[in-house]
Amino acid sequence: MNKIHKMTESEKEIMDVLWTSSQPLTTNEIIQNLTKSKAQTTVITFLARLMEKGIVRAKRISKANYYEPCITKQEYLNAETRQFISDIHNGSVFGLINALCDSGDLTKSDIEEIMERLRKEEW
Structure with a gap:
């Protein structure tokens, strides 16, 4: 597996919405499910960053992008744990x-x- 890039807290909030969904979501659906209100342009920016990191993929259907995770929450947590052990406890x-x-x-x-x-x- 390729290196999993670290996410910001705001990116993790978006990923928590995607990880709990059983299907791909549009930007508006993601915004509706966020616990903290965020502007649509902000969410779109975070989604673009998550796509660059290879954590999210998008599929265009009609006039909307549908976003889904490329990795599971457990895969992300495992990568973060490995990195923490490496950084803080010398592996x-x-x-x-x-x-x-x-x-x-x-x-x-x-x-x-x-x-x-x-x-x-x-x-």
Whole structure:
């Protein structure tokens, strides 16, 4: 898979609308589903940027463009996580887990879920 480019917060808001839809959406449909009101020209600009990044594709039907994601939300989250680990923890997953343990943010339940997941993984 090609490198997935980082999105701005406004681009993520638009992507959340597209990711939750079961079908391609027009610009007006995207605007109607945004939690924060944005001008049509602003949304069109963000959609153009998302297309340049290869995150969204558009199909022209009649007089409207219909937008749909090229990647899933999980694929984006995985790419962001990998980049974070690379940037902050020098690529060390252990470094990330160590930081989580040291911060006290992991609950006993979190640790049990992680352990269970690790036991189930096929290496």
